[in-house]
Amino acid sequence: IxxxxxxxxxxxxxxxxxxxxxxxxxxxxxxxxxxxxxxxxxxxxxxxxxxxxxxxxxxxxxxxxxxxxxxxxxxxxxxxxxxxxxxxxxxxxxxxxxxxxxxxxxxxxxxxxxxxxxxxxxxxxxxxxxxxxxxxxxxxxxxxxxxxxxxxxxxxxxxxxxxxxLPDLPEEKSDVMHLEYIRPIPIENRGETKIGLSAIAVNAIKNELLRMVKMAKENVDASFEAVKDGKTTLLEEVRDREEYIDYLNKEISKYISKIMVKERNPKDSQYMSALFKVCGNLERIGDHAVNICEYTKMIEEKNITFSKEVIGEIAQMREICVKALSKVESIDNGINVAEIASIEEKIDEMTEQFRKNQIDRMQVGKCSDEGCVLYSEMLTDFERIGDHILNVGQEMAGAVNE
Structure with missing residues (x-):
């Protein structure tokens, strides 16, 4: 017509x-x-x-x-x-x-x-x-x-x-901290509600979170390796990466907060809330990784040496943490929360067993005072890393099910 x-x-x-x-x-x-x-x-x-x-x-x-x-x-x-x-x-x-x-x-x-x-x-x-x-x-x-x-x-x-x-700008190079996927959305100074705004931004946020997961995994891997070797050579690299993780946590959290103020769709708000919690848990994983790597300063200062048994336990901690982080690397529907929960349970069991092993070594005088304190703190960080990884998996799985 x-x-x-x-x-x-x-x-x-x-x-x-x-x-x-x-x-x-x-x-x-x-x-x-x-x-x-x-x-x-x-x-x-x-x-x-x-x-x-x-x-x-x-x-x-x-x-x-x-x-x-x-x-x-x-x-x-x-x-x-x-x-x-x-x-x-x-x-x-x-x-x-x-x-x-x-x-x-x-x-x-x-x-x-x-x-x-x-x-x-x-x-x-x-x-x-x-x-x-x-x-x-x-x-x-x-x-x-x-x-x-x-x-x-x-x-x-x-x-x-x-x-x-249209080449990259100098500030967008990989050696400068930046948000690679998130870009500002004109949501401020507007009275009207932007329906579906979070749905538009969610992929960008998940991609930024994936960057955080990869950085956290690299730091966890490097930190256990540094302690096993007893050297501070990786400490500066781990600290720099942790600073980047903190930056991403701050910027992603601010971005999510702005969107949640405008978003009125309950399902999208629930999903954004889950992403917000995931961001915080990834930042905490990064903190524990730095804690572990900073133990190398005491190792060098106090000339602490670990037995082959302890070095073997550190290698096991490193392996299972990297494996667990690999399971949440998709930050998407592919996350198998049951599998992650099983790994976290294994981490708890390992922590308990390694503490018993430590007590046995202390009773026979195979562990120095400084070494015992350091190793006990590292086991606490190890267990906390597992807890935060499980939190990430549960938040994402819960958001998907909603």
């Missing part, structure tokens, strides 16, 4: 010499492409602009041979919506817009050359000779499908080109 109304409204233009002269100039491909791109950019709807083009063609004002270049330009013009949407977003979002633009520019270039050098437009016209609107629709479909097929193998190269066009 809408197409018929537009077509009827365009009928009088057939008698306008000025309009006919304007449309005739579209035989120049460049002018047609520019006109299509500009018109679509103004109304921000390729479907609407193509519909208007079909209405024009249906009223007899323009034929496929002229309309085809306007059509190609409309594919470029529709990118303006993505360009506007990318304002204020992450650089990867802007790069996605660049790829969108490249896709349509390359497709337009290819099809313009093909239509100039071959009777391709006439072929498409012959498919539905009595229906010019269908001819435009067919050409539009062929354009997008063919361009997709042609460029699909070059997706990686398009991504590289987009990165070249």
């Amino acid at each position: 809408g197409m018929d109304m537009m077509s009827s409204a365009m009928m009088p233009l057939r008698d306008s010499q000025t309009f006919i002269n304007l449309m005739t100039k579209f035989s120049n491909p460049v002018l047609g492409i520019l006109a299509g791109a500009l018109f679509t950019a103004v109304i921000q709807s390729s479907s609407a602009s193509v519909g208007i083009l079909q209405a024009l063609a249906g009223s007899g004002v323009i034929g496929l041979s002229q309309a085809v270049y306007v059509l190609f330009g409309q594919n470029i013009g529709t990118c303006i919506t993505a360009v506007l949407a990318s304002i204020g977003t992450a650089r990867n979002a802007k790069r996605t817009t660049i790829i969108h633009l490249l896709f349509n520019i390359i497709g337009t270039t290819i099809f313009t050359i093909v239509c100039i050098l071959t009777p391709f437009a006439a072929f498409v016209e012959s498919l539905t000779p009595d229906n010019v609107a269908a001819q435009i629709a067919n050409m539009h479909t062929i354009f997008n499908i063919t361009t997709t097929i042609l460029l699909l193998p070059f997706g990686t190269y398009l991504a590289k080109i987009a990165t070249k066009i």
